[in-house]
Amino acid sequence: MRVDVISIFPDYLAALDLSLVGKARAAGIIDLRVHDLRTWTSDRHRTVDDTPFGGGAGMVMRPDVWGRAIDAVTGRDTGTGHDAEVPVHLVVPTPSGATFTQRTAEALAGEEHLVVACGRYEGIDARVAEHYRAAGVRVSELSIGDYVLNGGEVAALVVVEAVARLLPGVVGNPESLVEESHGAAGLLEYPVYTKPPAWEGLEVPDVLLSGHHARIHRWRRDEALRRTVARRPDMVGALDPATLDAHDLAVLAEEGWHPHGGRLERSDGC
Numbered sequence: 001m002r003v004d005v006i007s008i009f010p011d012y013l014a015a016l017d018l019s020l021v022g023k024a025r026a027a028g029i030i031d032l033r034v035h036d037l038r039t040w041t042s043d044r045h046r047t048v049d050d051t052p053f054g055g056g057a058g059m060v061m062r063p064d065v066w067g068r069a070i071d072a073v074t075g076r077d078t079g080t081g082h083d084a085e086v087p088v089h090l091v092v093p094t095p096s097g098a099t100f101t102q103r104t105a106e107a108l109a110g111e112e113h114l115v116v117a118c119g120r121y122e123g124i125d126a127r128v129a130e131h132y133r134a135a136g137v138r139v140s141e142l143s144i145g146d147y148v149l150n151g152g153e154v155a156a157l158v159v160v161e162a163v164a165r166l167l168p169g170v171v172g173n174p175e176s177l178v179e180e181s182h183g184a185a186g187l188l189e190y191p192v193y194t195k196p197p198a199w200e201g202l203e204v205p206d207v208l209l210s211g212h213h214a215r216i217h218r219w220r221r222d223e224a225l226r227r228t229v230a231r232r233p234d235m236v237g238a239l240d241p242a243t244l245d246a247h248d249l250a251v252l253a254e255e256g257w258h259p260h261g262g263r264l265e266r267s268d269g270c
């Protein structure tokens with residue numbers, strides 16, 4: 001996969017040289033290139049922003065600078081670049097975007113070329129997304145959560161890391177991706193423990209020391225269900241009861257959730 005990240009603070013993305021993403025870059029699994037947006041400015045001051053039409057606070061990033069940058073990294077400026085053959089997916093982080101989830105990460109992990117456009121100030125002129133969509137480019141305006149950051153770089157780190165770890169060869173043991181929170185089961189992960197078996201008066205549950213794989217599997221599943229009930233009832237409401245076994249349903253019933261009309265509902269009606 002190729003990923004181009006464009007930012008006015010390219011040094012912000014230095015963290016992508018570390019850890020598993022850094023190793024994936026070194027191994028050639030991900031061809032990650034970070035660009036300084038100011039490369040594509042055309043004035044002495046290397047200006048990337050201007051005042052908003054209609055007035056108001058703050059500055060808006062200019063579409064012409066962004067257009068030159070995106071055309072250059074996708075080869076559209078010469079018509080001979082990488083994207084003559086490979087479709088690009090433009091990711092625009094913004095708090096007004098659709099929420100970035102594990103499902104979004106999975107979808108993006110299937111792409112061959114991502115371009116991440118990191119906004120600053122009041123964001124990027126809306127015509128940039130509109131223009132590339134009209135040109136047939138897939139454009140995803142994505143929010144990493146309901147809060148406002150100063151710039152898109154942190155969101156780019158989030159998106160690139162979440163996507164990169166789904167690429168074959170990035171996470172050493174692919175099994176570790178299977179039971180994770182937000183996976184196919186639609187549950188949070190069960191609590192995890194390591195040595196020592198007793199610490200600060202707290203003991204690791206006996207079952208995990210039993211070596212009995214079936215009982216461990218069942219305990220973990222029960223804990224995942226209970227934890228999801230306690231922390232993310234919205235996720236319980238999204239479960240399909242048909243995918244749950246009788247034991248799952250019994251655990252959920254203890255927690256006050258019951259199947260009703262093809263969904264799970266809390267018995268107190270909340």
Ligand code: SAM
Pocket residue numbers: 092093094095096117118119120121122123124142143144145146147148149150151152153155
């Ligand atoms: N005026 C914008 C609004 O209210 O929607 C906020 C702009 S924010 C100060 C500047 C930049 O930070 C955005 O263009 C975007 O790149 C990034 N950003 C801020 N919060 C974000 C979030 N929750 N998710 C993704 N990107 C975010």
